[in-house]
Amino acid sequence: MPDLPALLPGGIGVSRLCVYDTPGPDGLVGGTPHVHLCCTEAYVVTGGEGAVQTLTLSGHRETALHPGTVVWFTPGTVHRLINGGDLRIVVLMQNSGLPEAGDAVLTLPPEHLTDPAAYAAMADLPGAGAPGTDASAAYRRRDLAVAGFAALRAGGTPALRQFYAAAVALRRPLVGRWRERWATGARSAATRTGGQLDALARGDADHLSEAEVYAATEPAERGRLGMCGRLDTYPFG
Template sequence: MSASTEPATGAAAGFPLPLPGGVGISRLCVYDTLAPDGTVGGSPHLHLCCTEAYVVVGGAGLVQTLTLSGYRETPLRPGAVVWFAPGTIHRLVNHGGLEIVVLMQNSGLPEAGDAVLTLPPELLADPAVYAAAVALPGGGAPGGDLSAAYARRDLAVRGFERLRGATLDGDPAPLRDFHAAAVRLVGPRVAGWRARWREGALRAAEETGRQLDALARGEAPHLAAADVHELPGPVERGRHGMCGLLDTYPLRRPV
């Protein structure tokens, strides 16, 4: 859910030091319109290799999650922190004014297609069909009509209801089939994801390793290079996201 637009200020090459662990960050105002099942909120989806965390800063709601372990609803209220592993289908439900700071593992992967929405099976079999079904005008750029974002949300809810119903009935086959379809859809992107991971999270972890090696030798050259980095605000406000309107921050180099 993080953005990849180059910031105007920052460290070398025009980019700030990555956030700890190479995570991404965004502020999310969850959609406040009704889905076909009469629930107010966002689009159910999963991530293929990114853990996601919510820090609730306003309003109230819950997150519906679905895994092979079952269906769960977790309340969201200010101060709560909730996170879940890749493969967890999640859907935000807005009970009023729900606002969240989202922390996303592997900054750069989510907007590169790491998320797959729970569309009905007939829309998952072909990458071109899926891409057309989830596309938004201007890529979801801020402003304008939200009808396309709501339409894809409603498609994802239809698919989610089917998966949830089967799971609650003790039949994991539809959910396993969805997992397999998601893997097929993202297959062509994995090489690009690996490059983003190397530049982001892996690079951050390796830098820590170099610092530990230096400290073990009684050295600390990185301390002399210490600096403070700042982004005065999001570079984009109100992007049409899967779960709501996003304020996004640039926190990675392009690959």
């Protein structure tokens, strides 16, 4: 069997998530509310029960989660996972690598979004959240983001628009690096499909002779601290 390819289909990322099982400051058990600036995210629920709270300019919504549920949301959707009991999810993420490169922005109060250093002081985890890292810092940033999320809900459309503007200003310096990741990832995968369509239109079957089978039998890393819980990550993307 050949080495693993750099990309999953379409250049997506995949991970397994066990949602945090400790309560936030409002008493609800779950993860850290955040937004993605240019990535659509999907959940495939594999175990347990819970919900995902979402906030857009259309308002607040709560979607129930149970085994078999598939839910996805586009960039600009502030989301927070609520763990109703042993909630486990397979996460599919557009543009693999971009969330880890800064596409995800936590709903911290406005004073923490003023510059990258102020944001990093609250958002970055010791040891980058590696397995075995103490979770107390992850819970502290979760609790602060929950407070910010509550303020966004209470502030309505003006507050959410201000948060969007602050998030874009915070991450704008990173866009050049994100573009490089996208060009070698999702765009490269789409371009490859375009070439295959061209070949098929010519009656050319050469690319079919390059068929391979790949498998990742184990995660590359288990128990990494993420925004919403502990992640098992895979060695591609």
